[in-house]
Amino acid sequence: MTVERVDVLINGGGIGGIALAYILGHFGHRVMLVEQSARECPQNGADLLKPSGIKILRRFGLLDDILREGGLMRDKVRVFHDSELLSTVDYSVASDLGFFILIPCEKLRRLLMKKVEQMSSAQILFETRISEYKKDAAGNVIEVRLSDGRTVLPTVVVGADGANSFVRSQILGIEVEQERISYAAPMSFCSVPLTPSVRECNRLYVHSTHGLAYFYPLDGHTRLVISFPAEEMSALLADKSRGALVARLRRFVTGESADALDQIVESTEFRQIPIKRMNIKTYYKNNVALMGDAIHNINPITGQGMNLAIEDAAELARCLDVSLRGEKALADALLVYQETRHPINEAVVSYGHAMTMSFPDKVAFARNFNVTLQTSGRDPEQLERVAHAALPAVSAA
Numbered sequence: 580m581t582v583e584r585v586d587v588l589i590n591g592g593g594i595g596g597i598a599l600a601y602i603l604g605h606f607g608h609r610v611m612l613v614e615q616s617a618r619e620c621p622q623n624g625a626d627l628l629k630p631s632g633i634k635i636l637r638r639f640g641l642l643d644d645i646l647r648e649g650g651l652m653r654d655k656v657r658v659f660h661d662s663e664l665l666s667t668v669d670y671s672v673a674s675d676l677g678f679f680i681l682i683p684c685e686k687l688r689r690l691l692m693k694k695v696e697q698m699s700s701a702q703i704l705f706e707t708r709i710s711e712y713k714k715d716a717a718g719n720v721i722e723v724r725l726s727d728g729r730t731v732l733p734t735v736v737v738g739a740d741g742a743n744s745f746v747r748s749q750i751l752g753i754e755v756e757q758e759r760i761s762y763a764a765p766m767s768f769c770s771v772p773l774t775p776s777v778r779e780c781n782r783l784y785v786h787s788t789h790g791l792a793y794f795y796p797l798d799g800h801t802r803l804v805i806s807f808p809a810e811e812m813s814a815l816l817a818d819k820s821r822g823a824l825v826a827r828l829r830r831f832v833t834g835e836s837a838d839a840l841d842q843i844v845e846s847t848e849f850r851q852i853p854i855k856r857m858n859i860k861t862y863y864k865n866n867v868a869l870m871g872d873a874i875h876n877i878n879p880i881t882g883q884g885m886n887l888a889i890e891d892a893a894e895l896a897r898c899l900d901v902s903l904r905g906e907k908a909l910a911d912a913l914l915v916y917q918e919t920r921h922p923i924n925e926a927v928v929s930y931g932h933a934m935t936m937s938f939p940d941k942v943a944f945a946r947n948f949n950v951t952l953q954t955s956g957r958d959p960e961q962l963e964r965v966a967h968a969a970l971p972a973v974s975a976a
């Protein structure tokens with residue numbers, strides 16, 4: 580039986596876990612990442628890399644690789660409410676970085692995965708899970724048995740295992756059902772051929788009857804994300820001719836995107852995006868920490884699910900590095916991680932919520948639309964204001 584000592588055992592190889600493995604490996608720490616899926620199995624996710632995430636990846640020398648992989652730099656998003664232009668968000672003015680990048684989450688994850696696999700201090704085990712674990716009297720996880728039979732002795736365990744996190748629910752015993760709220764209007768997405776309007780800039784349309792359509796280019800296609808109240812969405816997508824959907828979209832999508840709408844045809848397939856709202860209070864206990872979708876779920880309208888996971892990874896890696904180098908006790912380092920990340924995650928989750936719930940009221944939507952937060956600015960004053968604003972109830976959807 581193999582017994583391995585590691586500094587950090589990461590459960591879950593989504594974008595967050597892989598980013599954490601990369602940064603910790605970069606710092607020279609011994610990292611083992613355990614992913615339940617096969618190496619080839621794609622993990623779907625967000626497509627938007629905003630300045631907050633880009634700056635982290637650039638700091639670790641990855642920006643050129645991202646662009647070489649086909650990441651597309653953009654700077655403008657036109658935002659409409661009930662067919663009226665509300666704002667043209669210009670990242671070259673609104674963000675100090677000056678641009679955002681469109682790249683499928685899976686492409687970025689694969690790029691990082693290859694880099695991690697080249698590191699001598701890090702390893703990834705696919706099709707592997709935690710099958711047993713032992714805690715000491717204080718509650719620290721001191722031994723982990725994996726499904727491939729090996730035993731791991733970790734200094735720290737991290738749950739980067741997504742919305743239904745095993746580490747959160749089984750190892751830490753944290754229940755989230757009360758805190759996790761489902762939205763009444765689900766989202767779905769499709770790919771259609773690329774047209775000039777989409778090549779020109781991103782366009783986000785919202786409608787006061789809880790309709791949404793977002794057009795942007797991805798990997799040489801147009802990605803269209805739509806949202807409607809659940810019953811209406813089912814009825815629209817049940818019409819396989821797509822005629823009902825296109826007619827519904829024409830009620831609020833302007834002529835600026837007519838060429839893209841024309842591409843939605845009978846064979847256009849839609850897939851659903853999970854949308855929930857959550858930000859739990861406890862990000863760690865003893866030597867076990869959580870990150871990414873395991874601690875927060877965000878409405879995709881902000882385009883920041885992938886960014887928040889990368890931001891968590893960078894801050895957690897920074898705090899663990901300080902502790903693993905013996906400069907701070909682990910408890911103090913993880914407290915800094917929680918106190919730094921919780922308010923930011925709370926503000927961005929609340930922002931997405933407030934925006935989504937105000938679709939019916941143009942004035943409220945315009946008031947809630949915040950260019951700094953939309954472009955992933957992290958100005959503490961604005962974050963605090965948004966996090967503490969009274970939030971509309973979900974039942975209004």
Ligand SMILES: Cc1cc2nc3c(=O)[nH]c(=O)nc-3n(C[C@H](O)[C@H](O)[C@H](O)COP(=O)(O)OP(=O)(O)OC[C@H]3O[C@@H](n4cnc5c(N)ncnc54)[C@H](O)[C@@H]3O)c2cc1C
Pocket residue numbers: 590591592593594595596613614615616622623624625626684707708709739740741742743744745851852853870871872873877878879880881882883884885888
């Ligand atoms: C189809 C889709 C579209 C999305 N679109 C958007 C969007 O437009 N905008 C936006 O902001 N966000 C979007 N999101 C959400 C965004 O992608 C996530 O917020 C982000 O990927 C979270 O990353 P993560 O690494 O924390 O979790 P995940 O990506 O969920 O990764 C968790 C990983 O853990 C693994 N795992 C789970 N359980 C175990 C276990 N017991 N043992 C071992 N491994 C385990 C999983 O296989 C997975 O690889 C979308 C998500 C999906 C699925």
